[in-house]
Each structure stands twice: as structure tokens, then as C-alpha cells.
Amino acid sequence: MAGVEAPCALIVMGVSGSGKSTIAKALGERLGWRFEDGDSFHPASNVEKMRAGHPLTDEDRWPWLNAIADEIARVCGRGEHVIIACSALKHSYRDVLLRGRSDVRFVFLKGSKELIADRLARRKGHFMPPELLTSQFNTLEPPEAGEHVISVSIDETVEAIVDGVVRQLKLGGDKPRAVTSKAMKPKVLP
Structure with a gap:
């Protein structure tokens, strides 16, 4: 990859329904990096x-974040x-995820x-009900510049969001490559 040294991890963060998994998967394809859904790290008690x-309370989240x-x-x-x-909604949650590392970046959607709310209402088969969106926004502490964050608007196509992230990372040169998955081509997030 041309440009600056790549972080070892990107954490795509935001409230439920912001498109974290979709964008993280597309970024993984673009960069050739492995994708993990943070939801898979939740203990069964959190999912239930x-x-x-x-x-969830902070006490519920600590084992998950760790x-x-x-x-x-x-x-x-x-x-x-x-x-x-990973939602990573609070500064303290992001501190746990970083553990003092400087080679991890956040991508805030x-x-x-x-x-x-409109996207959540149309989403099927996810354990997070749309009714919890207000609690997500109440918990959200938007990341600050000192948190090694790239902020992007979700009011774009998946390809445009990924292009913007890659551009801000300065990993792919001046001309972003196209997302290779047909499922990801200029699709607006659901």
C-alpha cells in the first residue's frame, strides 16, 4: 500500500443501524484485511x-470490550x-479497546x-430492536480528534464512504480502487 504506515486495526464505530458491519466488510475487501463483527464477542447474556x-449497562459492556x-x-x-x-459509543469504551495503542484507528459513522431509525425499522433478524436507538444516542460520546478518528457521513453510498475512509487513511494513493464485491457497488446503506 502506498502512503503512510497502516494501523494494525480499524474499529468502525457508531450507533446501531449506522452501517458498521456493511462498511467494515467493504473496507476489509478494499484493503485485504480480515473483518470481525464486534457483536460476535458479546456474551450470550448481553445478546439476550x-x-x-x-x-446494556457499563458493567455488561466491560467483558465484551475486553x-x-x-x-x-x-x-x-x-x-x-x-x-x-463495534459501537464504541463512549470515550471510556474506546480507551478499553485501545489499551494505550497508537496503531489502532477509529472510523466514526x-x-x-x-x-x-428508518434503517433500523427496515432491518430484519438483528437482535437490537429499533426501540433501543434512543439509548444509543443518549450514550454516544462522539470521538474527538485526539482519539485517532476518521469521521464520515453515512448519507452516501457504501463505495463513497469506503473511498472517503481510504483517502483519509492515506493508504491507497490519490485514486481509490473500486470495491470489488458486486453486492457492495454503489448501494446506499439500508
């Missing part, structure tokens, strides 16, 4: 709690790269509550 319509941080440490320790979709 959310499925029942109850927001499991993701452990995975980042393993991947980075092997000299590999990973992209993880920003969007209005109305746009995301």
Missing part, C-alpha cells in the same frame, strides 16, 4: 438482554490487520437519528 429490549481488545492485541502482535465493527 438486548433482544429483550433492555439497554474480548475485542484481546483480539486486537492478538492480531497486532502477529503483524496482521483487522477491521472490527455519523448519521441523523431519523435516518438511522
